[in-house]
Amino acid sequence: MYAARVCKDCGADCVFFCETCGKDLCSVHKGVHMVDLDNANHFVILYRERNGYFIKDEYCEKHPELACKLWCDSCDEPFCDECWKEKKKDHEKHAMMEVFEAYKKYKEEFKPKIAQLRSEVLPYNRAILAGIEPDIPECEAQIAELKEKMRDKAERLKKYIDKCVKKKCPKRLKRLENKIIGQLNQQCIDLQEHIDYLRELVYRYEHSANKPAEFLLFLKDHPLDKVPDIPESCKELPEMTFNTEVTKEDVLKLLGEITVEETGIRKPEYRFTLERLRVVKYLGTVPVTGVKSACHMSCKSATEFWISDKVNLVLIDQTGKKLSDVKDKLDKECGVHAVTKDGDLIYIDKKSNIRKLLKDKKDKPSTLINSKESWETLSVFCSFESDDILVGMIIHNINRAMVVRYSSDGKEKHFIECEHYTTPLFVTENHNQDVVVSNHDRNSSSVVVTNGGGEYRFSFNGPPKEPGFKPRSICVDGLSNILVYDDNSKSIVMIDVDGHYLEIFQVQQNLIQSPRCVSYSIDNHTVFVYSSSNSHVVVSRHINRQEYLGKPTIDPDADKKKKKKN
Structure with missing residues (x-):
C-alpha cells in the first residue's frame, strides 16, 4: 500500500511541494508558506511535478483525432502532423520545437516572475484591497x-x-x-x-x-x-431691468465647485500587510571587520550594510566579508551616513559636505550638498518614501539646531527648527513623514518627533522608571515603530508612532549583548543590531506578513464541487 502525502502543517491532502525546503503543503498552507518573509525566495510546485510531468495529449482543433506535437516559436502556434504537412512551407525558416520542450523553456523562463507574483504582487494586491474597504x-x-x-x-x-x-x-x-x-x-x-x-x-x-x-x-x-x-446730453430715460430668474446653475456657482484631486496609484499600507510576532525571531549573526565599537549602520539591502565607528566606514555582506570602505568620512560618533532607495551611499565627509557614492562604486564619490557656513553637519538620512535627504546640523556658540530637507539632487526644500532639540546626533523619517531625531542634551536627552512640516509632536524621554535616557542610533520598522539605542541602559528601546513605550527589543537567549547601534532593512523587514561584546551584527525579525495575504486565489475544492454537480 502507498501512504498518502499530507500537508506538514495541517495534515490535509498534499497538493504542493516546496523545492527549496522540501515541505509538503496543502492549497491553504502553500499561500501561508509563500507570504512568510523567511520563505520569500522559496519556489513551490505542484506535488505531481516533483518527479516529472504527466503529459496529456492536447488535440488539434482542425484535426481532433491528432495531438499537437510541434510548436512554432516564431508564430506562437501549435501543429499536429497534418497541420505541419499543410503549412510546412510557410514555417521552414521558423524556430520549431516539440510542444513539451517549448513548455519547459517558457516555464523556466517565467519562474522568477511567477515567484514574484506569488510572494510579492498577490499579497500586496490583497493588502491594497484591505485598504480600500475602510475607505x-x-x-x-x-x-x-x-x-x-x-x-x-x-x-x-x-x-x-x-x-x-x-x-x-x-x-x-x-x-x-x-x-x-x-x-x-x-x-x-x-x-x-x-x-x-x-x-x-x-x-x-x-x-x-x-x-x-x-x-x-x-x-x-x-x-x-x-x-x-x-x-448731445439730451438722451431718453434709460431702461432699467432686473433678471428675476434663478437657475440651479446660478445656485451651484454661488455654493462653489467641489474639487477632486487625483492622488496616484495606491500602495499597500503596512498595517494591512505586516504584524508583530509574539517572539523576536533570530535569523543569524554576521561577523564585522574593519570597525571597532560601531555606532551607526545603514542597510543597503537585506544582505549588505554599511557600518561605521568614529573613524571608519565599511560595507559588509551577510558572510562578514568587507566589500568596500570610505576614507573621508566625518570623524564623529553620530549618524553620518545613509542609503538611498536605489542603494547609493550618502555620507558626511570631513569638511561637513554631503557626498554620494553610487552603489556600483564605479565612480568616485561626488559632492551632493555643500556645508552651510557656520553650521556643523552631524547626521543625515535618505527618505525611502520620497528620496529626500534630511540633514541634522548645529551652531555651537549660539546653541541652535535644525534639520534641513533637501531633494534627491541636493536642492534645499525647507528646514525645521524645534526648540526641543539642541544636538540632532541621529535623524530618520517615519512612514507618515514624521521627522524623528535622536537628540543629545547635557541636561536631558530625548527622542524628538515633529511632523513633516516641522510642527512639534512629542518627545520620548526614556522607558518608565529608568532615568538617564541617552538615545543614539535610531531607525523605524515596517509598522512605524521607532527603535532607538539607549546608551544609558545599553539596550534597544521600542516605541510606537505616537511615542508610547512598547518594550526592550531582545532576541531569545539574550543573543544581543552590549548593543551599540541598530538599523532596519525594509527589503525583508529585518533588524540589524551591532553587538560590541563580540563585534558581531545580530540579524532578527519581529515582524512578518499577515497570514490572510496567502489565502488561496481560487477554491482548491472547486473542481471537486463541479464534478459532484455533474
Whole structure:
C-alpha cells in the first residue's frame, strides 16, 4: 500500500511541494508558506511535478483525432502532423520545437516572475484591497461633511442675501436713482441753454437787414449749418431691468465647485500587510571587520550594510566579508551616513559636505550638498518614501539646531527648527513623514518627533522608571515603530508612532549583548543590531506578513464541487 502525502502543517491532502525546503503543503498552507518573509525566495510546485510531468495529449482543433506535437516559436502556434504537412512551407525558416520542450523553456523562463507574483504582487494586491474597504466609510464620512459644509454655506448665503436686500440693495438703488435724476436735471439745463442760443440765432437773422457786416461776422463765429438740433446730453430715460430668474446653475456657482484631486496609484499600507510576532525571531549573526565599537549602520539591502565607528566606514555582506570602505568620512560618533532607495551611499565627509557614492562604486564619490557656513553637519538620512535627504546640523556658540530637507539632487526644500532639540546626533523619517531625531542634551536627552512640516509632536524621554535616557542610533520598522539605542541602559528601546513605550527589543537567549547601534532593512523587514561584546551584527525579525495575504486565489475544492454537480 502507498501512504498518502499530507500537508506538514495541517495534515490535509498534499497538493504542493516546496523545492527549496522540501515541505509538503496543502492549497491553504502553500499561500501561508509563500507570504512568510523567511520563505520569500522559496519556489513551490505542484506535488505531481516533483518527479516529472504527466503529459496529456492536447488535440488539434482542425484535426481532433491528432495531438499537437510541434510548436512554432516564431508564430506562437501549435501543429499536429497534418497541420505541419499543410503549412510546412510557410514555417521552414521558423524556430520549431516539440510542444513539451517549448513548455519547459517558457516555464523556466517565467519562474522568477511567477515567484514574484506569488510572494510579492498577490499579497500586496490583497493588502491594497484591505485598504480600500475602510475607505468606503471614509468616503461616506467625507461626503457627509461636504453636505454639512454646503448647508452651512447656503445658510450664510441666505443671511447675506437678506442683508443685501434689506440694507445694501436700497442704498445701491438710491445711488442709481440720484445718478439718473441728476442726468435728467442736467438735460433740462442743457436744453434750456440750447433754446436760448437758437432764439439768439433766429433773432440775429431776422434783424440783420440794416446791419449786413455785423451779420456776416456773426455767421463767421456761429455757422448756421453746424448748429445741432438738440444737445448731445439730451438722451431718453434709460431702461432699467432686473433678471428675476434663478437657475440651479446660478445656485451651484454661488455654493462653489467641489474639487477632486487625483492622488496616484495606491500602495499597500503596512498595517494591512505586516504584524508583530509574539517572539523576536533570530535569523543569524554576521561577523564585522574593519570597525571597532560601531555606532551607526545603514542597510543597503537585506544582505549588505554599511557600518561605521568614529573613524571608519565599511560595507559588509551577510558572510562578514568587507566589500568596500570610505576614507573621508566625518570623524564623529553620530549618524553620518545613509542609503538611498536605489542603494547609493550618502555620507558626511570631513569638511561637513554631503557626498554620494553610487552603489556600483564605479565612480568616485561626488559632492551632493555643500556645508552651510557656520553650521556643523552631524547626521543625515535618505527618505525611502520620497528620496529626500534630511540633514541634522548645529551652531555651537549660539546653541541652535535644525534639520534641513533637501531633494534627491541636493536642492534645499525647507528646514525645521524645534526648540526641543539642541544636538540632532541621529535623524530618520517615519512612514507618515514624521521627522524623528535622536537628540543629545547635557541636561536631558530625548527622542524628538515633529511632523513633516516641522510642527512639534512629542518627545520620548526614556522607558518608565529608568532615568538617564541617552538615545543614539535610531531607525523605524515596517509598522512605524521607532527603535532607538539607549546608551544609558545599553539596550534597544521600542516605541510606537505616537511615542508610547512598547518594550526592550531582545532576541531569545539574550543573543544581543552590549548593543551599540541598530538599523532596519525594509527589503525583508529585518533588524540589524551591532553587538560590541563580540563585534558581531545580530540579524532578527519581529515582524512578518499577515497570514490572510496567502489565502488561496481560487477554491482548491472547486473542481471537486463541479464534478459532484455533474
